[in-house]
Amino acid sequence: MALAKDVNLPIADGSYADHPVLNAVKIYEGAIVSITAAGYAKGYAGTDVFFAGIADRQADNSAGAAGDIKVRVRRDIHTRVMDLSGAALADVGDAVYASDDGTLTKTATSNLYVGIIEAFLSTGKVLVRVESQNRIAAAQADSGAAPTQAEFNALLAKLRAAAIMRT
Secondary structure (H helix, E strand, O other), rough: OOOOOOOOOOOOOOOOOEEEEEEEEOOOOOOOOEOOOOOEEEEEOOOOOOOEEEEEEOOOOOOOOOOEEEEEEEEEOEEEEEEOOOOHHOOOOOOEEEEEEEEEOOOOOOOOEEEEEEEEEEOOEEEEEEOOOOOOOHHHOOOOOOOOOOHHHHHHHHHHHHHOOOO
């Protein structure tokens, strides 16, 4: 609906976000955290499509129900020293993806976009510009086809469930 008066839209600013953790899950500090279709955080395991960020501290919900505790993740764009097996100087500028909560790869297929290699540091160590939450559309565009309305609506539902977007 078009506005007919001023609307105060509060800014949700900050480098960190707290997400409710899935039941029977332990997220380790430094883990690549994803959000499930139901809106719960877990260490990425190859199935979720939303990258929430990097776990700032451990969140152990092994014995809890879904949402009993929250995990704090770094959600802004930042650089971080990360392990990448087989990294080489020529990889600077390449995209990196997660194949699980602690493994980076340069293979996009079936993996979660994490960021860009900014510098090669040493064998197996790179500086990554982590880009959580802002590459979903780009990842869909990389698939070669525009998202359908149903896919877009599903994405919006996931963002709302994760309390990242409100209706």
